[in-house]
Amino acid sequence: MFRERMSRRNFLSTAGKAALSGGLLVAVGGIVSKPKVWAGGSNEATQAAKKAGGADLWRQYAGTKLIFMSENTPPSSAIKARAKEFFDLTGMEIDIRQDVLSTVQEKVGIDLKGGSDAYHLNYAQDKPMGTLFADYWADMSQFMNDPTLPQDPEGYDLDKWGYRWLDVCGKFYESSKIVALPYDNAVAVMFYRLDLFEKYTKEFEKQFGYPLVYTKDTTWKNMLDFMKFFNTGKYGVEYGYGFQGLEGWAGQLDFQRPLYAHGEWQEWDMPDQFLGTRNPGPSRWGDDQSVMTLGKMQQLYKLAHPESLSWDWSGVNNAFQTGKVAMCVNYGEFAASVEDPKQSVAAGGKVGYGMDPKGEPSWIINGKKAVNATNYGIGGIAINGNLSKDMQRAAWIFTVWATSKPLQMSVLKELGGTPTRMSVLTDPEVVKAMKRPTTMPNALTYPPILEAVKAPHVVPGPKIPKWNEYATIQCIEIGRCMQGRQGPEETAKILKKKLDTMHGV
């Protein structure tokens, strides 16, 4: 039938014309759809753009659409729910795309390193993102004193945020450039079953000679006793403690806590751990303290829940909420679900929050202090450096709005956010909410957080460009040690060799 209607010559001629027209259409479409500041998809955004007055700093880029690639964290979800407010204020649309951190890392990395600008704003998680991509993000200091842009009335100085949080997520390897503003915090604190501690303190005291209480002086050695006690299964839970040694960031942070608690041990010497360094030099792995602590960690892992090497923060939270473990170190943002009776058997005042366990003085041989090693992820908002100047300015407007006190406050109240501004963390309403009964369950974790995120307890790094590779190597080798596949000394030697080779030392 086809052959009856059209000759071969006609077919080829028509197909050629169609291909040429299609190509032209695509080319013209490409030019038309790439203005410097491109309009948002909806009619509302276009109307807002028309209404925008030149004097209104917030609305100068009305009609623009911004895309923010973020981890699926509570503040991102909360801000996504408030996108309409941002639109009403600025006339700009904000499209927040959320995914697991490894996928965010992959997508943002390809975008930035490919010189592209598919994502205008990036989630700047300090170590897994910032250490790799900081050089590709725009320097925000150029916008901070610009009178033609909206500014936060509180400002952006270091003391406006949690202890050095601006340095942790906003500055990498140098102090002159600020690439991100702190936007959410996830600080590690101890979650423990206060109800079980109170109920079984006498039994515990009979066996171990001291009461079953958790304080800021509780050490990792005490943790061994707690685990032995609860692991019997007679006291309301199956295991005493659960680690979160899943390979990747969770494992790196988890192993770092006991390592730093004992003599403030870290892998590398750095002039300033909060800024990091591009060339850290030889690693400290293999020294006596590292071998000693690894040996003690083996004992701890032996008694911890057997799933410990496969759990991250969500996995261990699940075990805690379902009553499988009596204690776990987890991040403050999980208090909201732990305190929710629909999700947790530990809800209703049964949970106590404290600083992470302290180092055991008798396990320290490097002459330094025992501390309550506390680490965290401080997530910032960064602007893609591949954007045009106008788009960077538009993205700055979102950054200012998303990190402002009023927004952090309302997100905390309504959706369980994780504020970064000190003005929110010390607000009288929030301070009141730090005690039960509370309408802001995350605030219950703030007293230990505010005490622990300062020197000497806080351990921010290591901020090095090869952070992801370091974390992988470290998790694998320490994981093998924790499973008893290799001894502490052998593990420390392997780590020294591998990490030094990685840095060409």
Place this chain on the structure above:
Amino acid sequence: MSKKDTNARELPALHRKMFGMSFYGWILMPAVILLAFITLYPCFWMIVMSLLKVSTRPGMKNEFVGLANYAGLFKDSLFLQGWVIQGKYVGISLVVEFILGFAIALFLNNLKRSANVITTIVLVPMMIAPVAVGFLYLYLFNSSFGWYYWFLRSIGILRQGSILGDMNWAVAAIIIADVWEWTPFMALIFLAGLKKVPLDQLEASKCDGAPPIRRFFDVVLPNMVSVIVIGVLIRFMDIMRYIDTIFVMTTGGPAGATKTVSYYLFDVAFRFFDLGRGAAHGFVLLLVTIIIAQAFVNIMKKKGVQR
């Protein structure tokens, strides 16, 4: 003139060569060029990139390093261990999927009633997204509420308190998830092969008094070899690059126990963003896959599989 006559007159014209190519060849040309562009161009770039140290900072130029990225691979213990893990994962999965797939195909082929419904049900796992399968097994193996965990503990097979947290069990777990998802694929291909086994040969052997096992080995299997080659080959090439369920279930852990060479490639390229090393890694993986697949085809050819 009848339609048959018209076709007879036009077909030779369509096959007539113009610049050495028939009409069909010419109309396929744009698609072939497009396909070549989207496959050969990235492949070419992968090879080029594998010879470079790709810059890690904006404004810095890529540095030509020759074969240093390849040499580096063979000093990388995670890369070498990755091959051992990959060998276990691919080998065990393929063997189990082959055996189970064949058994299921035979069962489905002999069904007298409801064959279509049962076949559809059997095929469901392979229709589920691999990431969803990963989550399904993550929950099934969970020690807090996982049904498989509870079952394995109840029957005394599992003595450890964890499946995904144990280095040996974690490998078994990712193999089980793969077998569950992809055995139906093998079964489907083998079922198609079984339908093509000549009935006259089967009936003749039956008349000659051959028992079922003899009929299977002397009639069914020789007629199935080409289908088996295709099924195993497709599955082999697929599983060599497969990381989805591992990504969800274990992220390569615990302690690197499930970090196959293809998963490690993902780490190097998209977590470490060491793109030159990642390209060399990917090229080696591609070469090994092609060599093994070709060797497999050659062996089959030598054994006389021509159908």
